Amino acid sequence: MFVPCGESVPDFTGFTLLMPAVSVGNVGQLAMDLIISTLNMSKIGYFYTDCLVPMVGNNPYATAEEDSTELTINAEVYSLPSRKLVALQLRSVFIKYKSKPFCEKLLSWVKSSSCARVIVLSSSHSSHRNDLQLRSTPFRYLLTPSMQKSVVTKIKSLNWEEMEKSPCIPQMNDSELCIRIPGGGITKALYDESCSKEIQMAILLKFVSEGDNIPDALGLVGYLNEWLQIIKPRNDGPAAPALPWKLPSSWKLLFGSALPPALF
Template sequence: MFVPCGDADTDLSGFTLLMPAVSVGNVGQLATDLIISTLNMCKIGYFYTDCLVPMVGNNPYATAEENAAELSTNAEVYSLRSKKLVVLQLRSVFIKYKSVSFCEKLLGWVRSSGCARVIVLSSSHSYQRNDKQLCGTPFRYLLTPSMPKTVQNKMNSLNWKEMERSPCIPEIEDSDLCVRVPGGGITKLLYDESCSRDIQMAVLLKFVSEGDNIPDALGLVEYLNEWLQIIKPRLQGDDTTASPLPWKIPSSWRLLFGSGLPPALF
């Protein structure tokens, strides 16, 4: 499934794997773009799989004409050894009935590669929140039982809210409670499989609506940064003329909403 690029170092023992779920608003994927671009991460390989719709494009993180023509595919792996961080970016949707197979192969690769834990960035339909979820922050988290207690303590110290359990059958209030992530793509499947396989996984998500989801992505990546401290937040007394956003916007975002209206129309 994983194919390394050239002579790239693919020893991922003890690394944290960060990946998006293809979910409402593509918020997880946009947040992952910000991390790869900001940290200038190196591509170490890609996933060769029949579970995703095939696609190919130019380098989404191009910084000059020299690297703009590099090709990108539907599932690529980036690494930053100094932070022991590896990122899987997904750029296309799943082929029908193939998501289960993908999750099984992905978690098998996590085991074989020696990754210590997995963090999934996701989103959920804001209009399908229950009464409890309408109050307070729009961010939520989930942890598998195998996550160390220290992680739960960290979440508590940050005053984060765990994803509430909802009736498995929404129309029946006294049915068993379970995790529901409407619009979350493979989020729940990955979480359930990780629970059964004793894999350390954290899910960070935001309730969103479709539209311009760049602010949602920035919010989600800041939420992640509260925990992992991927980049240091600006402190009082820092250069006030610097950009208030420490995240580097990828060059590919210039075409996020298309290339605009052709002048010939007017």
């Protein structure tokens, strides 16, 4: 499934895998763009899979004309060995009935490559929140049992709120309670599969609505940064310290090109 760019397969032993879920507002994917661009992570390979809709495009992280013509595809892997981070970016949607096989193959690769843990960045429909969720922070986390053992103390110190269980059948209060993530794409499937395979996984998500989701992506990477300390805050004055996330060049066309002046 994983195909390296070079002749040898990189060693991911002890690495943390960061990846998005293709979910409402594409918030996880936008957040991954920010991480890859800010850390200037190097592309080391790609995933060869028939589970995603095929696509090809120009380099989304181009910084000069020379590298703007490099091609990118639907599932690519980036790495930052100095921080023991590896990132999987997904750029297209899943083919019908192919999301579960993808999750199984991905997590099998995680185990065979000896990654220490997986962190999934995701989102969920804000319109599906209950009264308690409406009155609290829009961010939630979810940990597999094997992950809880290793990070429970750190997570408690952050005062984060865990994803609540809700009726498995909506609108039926006497229904059995379970984890539901409406609009979360493969998030729940990844979580369930990781629990059964005893993989250390954390889900970080934000309740969002469709629209301009750049602020949601910035909020989600800031939420992740509280835990991993990927980058340090920048303090330019009396205002609250800001996180210097680098917006990728591809975001200039996130909503299409500007209106042609001739229109007016």
